[in-house]
Amino acid sequence: METFYSVDPLSDRYRICPNCKIAHMVHNRGRDFCTDKCADDYYNTHRRLTRQATNVPPLANTSLITRDQMLAKNLNVLNHLSIDETFGTKYLITDIVNSGFDFSFHTSRNVLHNTDFDNQCFYISIFEYKILLLTTAEILIAKNK
Numbered sequence: 001m002e003t004f005y006s007v008d009p010l011s012d013r014y015r016i017c018p019n020c021k022i023a024h025m026v027h028n029r030g031r032d033f034c035t036d037k038c039a040d041d042y043y044n045t046h047r048r049l050t051r052q053a054t055n056v057p058p059l060a061n062t063s064l065i066t067r068d069q070m071l072a073k074n075l076n077v078l079n080h081l082s083i084d085e086t087f088g089t090k091y092l093i094t095d096i097v098n099s100g101f102d103f104s105f106h107t108s109r110n111v112l113h114n115t116d117f118d119n120q121c122f123y124i125s126i127f128e129y130k131i132l133l134l135t136t137a138e139i140l141i142a143k144n145k
């Protein structure tokens with residue numbers, strides 16, 4: 001026959017079930033859960049959460065290294081292109097993007113001074129490279145001498 005204890009927060013048998021948060025008294029002092037079902041539910045949920053957490057890269061790390069890594073990746077793409085030393089070379093934006101280039105990572109963005117104020121054009125710099133938008137589909141990539 002089981003012994004029932006009245007719920008007494010001062011007792012060493014008093015527990016709050018980690019799963020359902022219900023205060024209860026335990027027969028076995030090594031136990032925290034009110035039922036086996038709560039213990040199973042808790043461990044199943046906990047395991048699932050831990051597994052999900054391991055698939056997510058740590059946020060602090062990625063935000064610290066992303067910009068430098070992306071700039072290095074962009075530079076690597078540019079270094080593999082053949083570029084006319086004098087006039088620069090035209091490329092399709094889609095081809096560049098497909099090689100892993102990301103236009104949002106550059107070392108600076110500058111105004112082209114030979115364009116009028118209302119139609120100001122910009123070029124972006126990635127280290128020694130300059131990239132100008134020619135049409136909605138084409139860019140000119142030139143290398144600083």
Ligand SMILES: [Zn+2]
Pocket residue numbers: 017018019020021022033034035038
């Ligand atoms: Zn419970």
